[in-house]
């Protein structure tokens with residue numbers, strides 16, 4: 001039997017698809033590519049935007065049309081957040097949410113043997129535990145993504161995620177360290193910690209993210225630890241100082257912004273002001289002696305965002321100097337407070353603001369990359385473009401292409417950054 005996956009959304013979703021694929025393979029399935037024929041098609045959905053829901057439905061429809069005898073599965077955040085709507089998606093033979101992922105095999109078996117639809121969306125429970133889904137293979141990746149946490153206890157006005165993911169629950173440190181040791185033994189040198197709200201790691205188990213980082217850094221063979229998205233309000237002076245002492249920690253911080261305008265942040269129900277955000281960045285730059293970089297997410301066209309507020313947000317993004325910005329147009333999600341806010345912004349205005357914000361962010365990235373030329377940094381070699389040419393990322397997360405004779409993917413080498421083409425740096429190996 002063959003199973004094919006289609007994954008939408010964040011790194012956590014991608015990690016979970018890997019774990020589900022492993023589960024299927026351990027039970028006699030082989031993996032088929034996204035365009036290949038299969039007996040089971042699984043879409044691991046994302047519901048952050050309405051566009052994500054639509055893509056999931058389209059993919060299921062196409063799988064049913066091209067392979068009418070196959071079993072289709074809709075799982076992930078869309079069914080969890082909108083169970084009634086997802087249960088009515090007739091192109092899906094099995095509909096499941098994020099909870100109780102292990103049941104996927106049993107549900108597929110039932111659908112196969114009875115030819116009946118199975119809808120099994122288990123609501124999140126108060127006090128539920130982190131669901132362990134072993135994941136030891138990251139085929140095609142030289143960096144290993146480790147899910148360490150699930151859920152979010154915040155209530156940002158635009159966000160449907162707490163509904164889809166439930167309350168904060170953290171994976172046990174012992175389980176994470178065991179996985180890290182196995183990854184190190186398998187030759188992985190860089191690991192990325194991911195979660196739905198990563199900084200809340202340990203809130204429910206009496207530990208903290210910084211403790212996890214410190215203990216993970218003790219594992220021999222793991223040379224780089226990278227972090228997923230952080231929130232500015234949880235980065236205390238003590239935690240910043242401790243992070244700076246962990247040499248293996250890549251000093252690239254994805255610090256969630258969402259808007260550079262304090263009035264918009266208040267309406268979004270974010271818990272910091274633009275000024276507080278800037279102060280955290282300044283503090284980190286001082287502690288890391290300016291040898292760090294910042295990336296972020298920004299939403300444009302949030303309800304009530306005036307031209308003036310948008311201009312403030314754009315100016316803030318330029319002033320902080322992000323190495324990379326993911327720009328999203330605000331997406332109205334039913335059931336969230338912001339969906340009913342007055343002064344919704346027309347799609348055409350949002351599109352124009354996305355374009356302007358992205359252009360400003362790209363110009364900043366260009367300037368930063370040019371400033372880095374001539375410096376040296378280590379690069380994890382990722383995709384080989386030829387026998388000697390590799391793509392990769394520096395510790396600061398600058399994309400590079402490096403000529404490295406006699407090297408292989410997965411190796412970390414010291415490079416000098418020579419030139420910038422607007423997309424990547426060309427780099428050369430230094431001894």
Ligand code: SF4
Nearest residue numbers: 152154155156159161
């Ligand atoms: S912190 Fe806010 S934006 Fe992030 S997942 Fe939680 S509710 Fe959503």
